[in-house]
Amino acid sequence: MSTKNKILDAAESLFATQGFNGTSLREITSQAEVNLAAVNYHFGSKKELIKSVMSRYMNELSPRLESALIEVCERENLNLLEVFSAFIEPLLSLNDFKENGTSNFLQLLGRGYSDSQGFLRWFLTTQYPGVINNFVKAVQKAYPELTAEEMFWRLHFTMGTVVFTMSSSDALMDIAKSDFDKTMDIAGVIKKVIPYVAAGVSAPLL
Secondary structure (H helix, E strand, O other): OOHHHHHHHHHHHHHHHHOOOOOOHHHHHHHHOOOHHHHHHHOOOHHHHHHHHHHHHHHHHHHHHHHHHHHHHOOOOOOHHHHHHOOHHHHHOHHHHOOOHHHHHHHHHHHHHHOOOHHHHHHHHHHOHHHHHHHHHHHHHHOOOOOHHHHHHHHHHHHHHHHHHHHOHHHHHHHHHHHHOOOOOHHHHHHHHHHHHHHHHOOOOO
């Protein structure tokens, strides 16, 4: 494995479990068994390393997700459950890209919000605008009465739900097994949360 990939793998693991703020470059270099100069050489800064960790996943996810959203937007009588369901297969495909890729990516995405990494959100929206633009277009088609302001609030609440669910997914799967004798995986968790967030975004306007 190249030095660059060793650093990326170590950073991804630590960022997902400890958060971006809670992980130091020294911890990353220790786990990757490289020196600090290697991080500076390949990435230049911690911010650039964070971007690179996310880009590995987004470069795989973005084309699939854009295609799914474009396809769903072409449907007649589109509803929001169909819009949000378009995320399922592209997200699950990350498991083919990397072991536990879906869970890892969603945890990292959640960290980007819970750790107040504003630069990361800006990077994702500017670097991968097709995902956001096609998603907003699909939401608008499914619910044309939704104002820009109301969409902002509802998608913000949706992200909060997804972040909390993914950050506690292991605990939720344990509870499902112990309390309801249901064996769940990350795909099952995603399929549980999709109808919930779709119903929230499609709630009647007050």
